[in-house]
Amino acid sequence: MRGFTQGFYGYVVALFVCLAGAGLFLLVAPQGRDEHIPRRDYSITVANFGHSVPYGVWAPRQDPPGWVPNSNRIAKGENGAQVLYLGYATAEREHAMFVQSNEQPAAGFASRMANSDKAVGTQQVGEVTWEKRYREDKNQRTLVRILPDVTLVITGTADWPELAELAALLQQRPKG
Known part of the structure; x- marks a missing residue:
């Protein structure tokens, strides 16, 4: 019995077991x-954000079909501005994020969110024109819309039609 538990055969038996x-x-x-x-669920985050900013908050009126909202948060931007982040897994299982803030300068905020300050064209979504930015090394596409009181950014690895799908669902909620 002792030979069975020692040496090479013992090792083989222990390994097999x-x-x-x-x-x-x-x-x-x-x-x-x-x-x-x-x-x-981002509804409470959007409501809380609305109480902390001096403008009507933008949010999707519904989630795009097949998309999963998987993150949301409010953060401090530069100069004390509030920033709202809503993250999604798209129907194609890419990443998309909607970000908004009244941070100034608006162009600097948009460039930071897009990881680029270079426009590569425009995207028409309904009657609204968005600026397109692309950062190849990160495979990051971004739509930017600078309004007088807020900057809207939709960014991620999703393709242009998916980003436009989210942009089409955005609506401004009244300040209240």
Whole structure:
């Protein structure tokens, strides 16, 4: 019996027992194959943001079909301005984020969110023209709209039509 637990054969037996145990565990453990993206409701964050800024807040009137809102937060921008971030996993499982702030200068805020200050054209969404920016090394596409009281930015790895889909659903909520 002592030869069975020592030396090369003992090592082989111990290895076999460990591998058999691991295989048995993998066989009986549940294996979920479904994709799970956590859904984060942003309605309270948008309402709280609306109470802290002097303008009507912009937000999607509904989520684009197949998109999952998966992050939201309010942060301090430069010069004490409030910044609202709403993040999504798109229907194509790319990333898109809607950001807004009254931070000044507006062009600096837009450039920081886009990681670029170079316009590559425009995108017509309904009757509204958005500036397009693209940063190739990050595969980041951005739509920018600078209004008198707020700057709107939609950015991420999503393609242009997906970003435009989110832009089309934005509406300004009355200050209140």
